[in-house]
Amino acid sequence: MATPPTSIGFRLLISFLFSLFVVSVSFSPADEYLLDCGSAVDSTVDNRRFVVDSPASNAAFFSSDGSISLRAVDPSPNLPQIYRTARVFTRPAKYEFNVGEKGTHLVRLHFHRFNSSKIDFSEAEFHVVVNGYVVLRNFSGEDESSTKFGPRVREFLIWVDVGKVVIRLVPSKDSKFAFVNAIEVISAPRDLIADVATSVSHDGTGKYKGLIHQGMEVVYRINVGGQKVTPFNDTLWRTWVPDDEFFKTGEGSDKIYFSSRIKYRAGGASREVGPDNVYNTARVVKSRNRSVPQVNMTWEFPVTKGYKYLIRMHFCDIASMSLGMLYFNVYINGNLAYQDFDISYFTDYMLASPFYMDFVVEVDDPSDLMSIGVGPSSKSVENAVDAILNAVEIMKMNNSMGSLDGDIPAEMILSRCPNRRNISTLISVMAFMCILTSVYIVARRRRVRDGFGWSKLPVDDVPSDDLKASRRP
Template identity: 40%
Template sequence: MSDRGLKIFTCALSILSLASLCCGFNPVDNYLIDCGSSSDTTVGDRVFLADNSTSNSLSTPKNIFARASTSVTSSDYSLLYQTARILDGTSKYTFSIQQPGRHWIRFYFYPFVYDSYNMNRAIFHVSTQDHVLLSNFSVNSNVVKEFSVNVTSTSLEIIFTPSSNSFAFLNALEVVSIPDALITDDASTFDPLGTFQGLFSQALETVFRVNMGGPTILPENDTLGRTWVPDQDFLINENFATNISKISAVKYVEGGATPDIAPNAVYGTATVMKSGDDPRSNFNVTWQFNVDPGFQYLVRFHFCDILSKALNELYFEVYIDSSIVAKDLDPSILLQNILAGALYMDFVTPLNDSKNKLRVSIGPSSIPNVLPNAILNGLEIMKMNNSLGSLSGSAPLLSDSRSKKNVGMIVGLTAGAVIAVVVAAIMFMFCRKRKKLAHQGHSKTWIPLPVSGGNSPTVGSKYSNGTTVSVNSNLGYCIPFVAVQEATNNFDEAWVIGIGGFGKVYKGVLNDSTKVAVKRGNPRSQQGLAEFQTEIEMLSQFRHRHLVSLIGYCDEKNEMILIYEYMENGTLKGHLYGAGRPSLSWKERLEICIGAARGLHYLHTGYAKAVIHRDVKSANILLDENLMAKVADFGLSKTGPEIDQTHVSTAVKGSFGYLDPEYFRRQQLTEKSDVYSFGVVLFEVLCARPVIDPTLPREMVNLAEWAMKWQKKGQLEQIIDPTLGGKIRPDSLRKFGETAEKCLADFGVDRPSMGDVLWNLEYALQLQEVVVPGDPEENSTNMIGELSPKINNFSHVDNSGLAAQSETSSVDDLSGVSMSKVFSQLVKSEGR
């Protein structure tokens, strides 16, 4: 084929591909019913069949067709609101499903009075075989409720159940197939970062579908019959935003959205920052939505850069509530540098039992030399069913096929009521005991901990003046609450240095001018209680210069407070990315890794039974003013297996991106789980990027997987932190990469011990600092014994960060340690 012929053929293929993208979806199942109507009703290009059509099966105690006495003109779909089907008793629609998969279910409600039925007063439930869609539902104006459910059988049942002394009604109904690609099985999560899997089995309710910067889009202008509403009513500050429109510029490209995801009328309009190209602009454009507490939500963002005139002009941040879900986002880059390409991103929110507002924001990036701006084209918020399979409370499932299960439910509830009475009696006795403890000045939530063995002493026997606390205070004793108040200026909000899952962290100053960090927990949190106890128990047992130390704790006035000494340079994570701190040199990074490895090695070997940290990550490695590393946060720590056992069986806990996959699969915890997490930290140190970053291309999202690909290709230098370019000796990098790779072995038995990791890191440091000419085995671990100092007494280090020779015992290792350089990891930037 000639070059001309090849070009024509390629062009034809492109046109065919574009045409396929633009074709509307043709649903296999397409049931449209005008309820209560005796004739078909045409709305736009769609025909709603009469209610007595044989295309659907309705079983109901009474056939009551209602017609409004006056003409209804409430919306463009007003023809559907002229009639209604009244369901005076449990009723069931049954639809034959030709193609299993996700289907729309849309209900049209418009209440009016017919005969003795006042539809404004109707209260009822609606469910399918598997999910509750509406419970105790009532309506006083025209409403369209849209759901999508994954139908796995050959029939779909929709059951209407009136509440006691009431009835149900319905004006119109849709059951329509949805493209499989519309809702995939997974989505990104945040707080913590990770991936949610299992959307296929979820029932979803469309709560909001918004066309940013554009007008209402009616179903006839959407390939899937959806309605999109303008965003003005949701903007918190309209003065911060402006609208743009460029529908003709929208491109649907491979790897991006399709017209079925959203029409070009959505991608071709947008709300953007009203920055006026002012480089000093620094604000977010925010929308607020009312949501029901007790549910998770699937939030879908639609992006299309119709703002920029060239590539690499637009970078911005995207937020859900206070969490950044996309940082330095450039939609064009994600679509292989195609400007104005349609793109969507999905996120699943955490479960929140109390919040009834959800905020979405866009704002400027912190990338230098980029004008501040941000864009959002469309937004969808979909409620996900709860653990009961319900999208609206806990109304029972009413399918006939579940009648036997309902009998079991009744029996279970009866038995549960009996058990509840017994539990209530026990709790009553327990509460009386707690009240007695409370009168003695202790927490109402937990019992004071004797951390030093024996009984917890009274405050009076420890502090003569009641408020004087200094760094020399004996560890293991309670610190008075008034002293903690004094140290933190009565918990001054201006002194907050971090907020985490346990609670707020305050900077404080003791009477002798020693800086402290005060972690104030939430006494009502049972998880917080467990971590509080574990932290005290662990830190009261061991001492090491590369582990944080605890000054004391407070258990008065229903408080859970831990007091640590302040660590001047914060977390390792803060120095690697996101905190605006100076970049660390390669030598400094190696010495930090060596110090952290020493601390973990001590945990694993310093006692008769190993202590497994279980939450090793860069945010839990702290740095003093000399950048000496200390491992922190022992709230999840676990005592290792007995001598005759290989592992501890326990529930999986830790942080996404750092979790040992073998521990995750088998729930069997060993010291090698810490080794795996530390291997992730090593790559994090080398690449200076988050371990999970959903804004990156799919193959780069997980740092461990991405770095391992480059390591196995022998090209690790391609992905290192750019600030380290040309500053790492090849041999040092090679040894470091080999060490991280061994830590990330799939099976724990194939991973090195922390002692071996420590030796390899010290060797990598020596390779960085000295050249060994003509060494044929410079990468062999056999050389460690010759080049590295002995690590028998691993807990003592000199200023170079290498192990120092010592003849004394290292178990307590308090010599030469300034207590003002320590405090436990407090800022919880990742969840657990």
């Protein structure tokens, strides 16, 4: 049974106990690389050790002749160590990570434009390509659409079957540079991404296959009705933010908090799919005055049109007092995505057991907004919970060009931005050839001039008698 929070101290105690439990059963990935870029010493963040990326270390991860390591000037005392250093590239560079497990890998890139006495970070502009996917283009290290300053984390899900994760950073122009503060490459649990989802459009619903081979960027990860969940409290070291900024309508809805144990089960959502601190909070619609309210809860998210998106909606019935009473509809962009959803059926008739549904939708709305909603259905009953949502994740899928940022393929980006060392070598060779050509031309001209100097003049062939005759009057 759901109970409202009785005190801040009680909630903090429960969260702390959950945190200790999560740490004790933390997921152990087959592949895990954590790099503190540009640092001379290893760093620890959220009990995780980020190692240096220096070529002098036992394992050199990056290759570039034009890299600079920087340290922040007067950083904030609360700034994590990984954001106090950076590696800057004035030439195209790449990081290579050997992976032993085929499958989806999480790639997190950390950026922070700190104060430096050696470089102006406002001049940064670069592209990032990961295993052939264009994940960032003309990126400056800041999100143009955001008014918030500070560290940025861009997270991607990349299918790997070649034994390596290769991250390429390419300055967009000769006058620009690339940088990165930290990198994470982690093999994902096999149940994190399913291969099949439900497609939703104006024409109805269908099946979408082939999800696991898509490149994806995590755009939003929302904890509905709850507080921020930090990487320390998540077995995959994710961050979940509160939904208040995105929640638009839902008169009569309530936030709830569940203080008992979340019941993970085989075949349902695992702790790696969603942590306890996500499933023990929610927003709900409840019947009032012995009637089913005709109200939907709606969330709106700014997105980039022209892409398909994977929408994962997390459900866990922490509000009902008995099974078989919670039915509701699910809407995406105003289209009915699922009618009369019976959460008891999908959780094998177990309360407080998590479940998620995946939907794929293409955004073509001129407003660049995606809406998600839940509300009572024709099967909703009085004196019961009539809709619930615990969390939402939204992931952008790569387009036909293999890009998550624009319509330019990786091949074009890499061909347009060759290594400057190769350019310098080419220029040197061309200059040397020009010198040789000049020397050859000068020598040939001298030879020709000298040859004319020793030639007989035509007068030398005229007989002397003829000359004398020509002088007579």
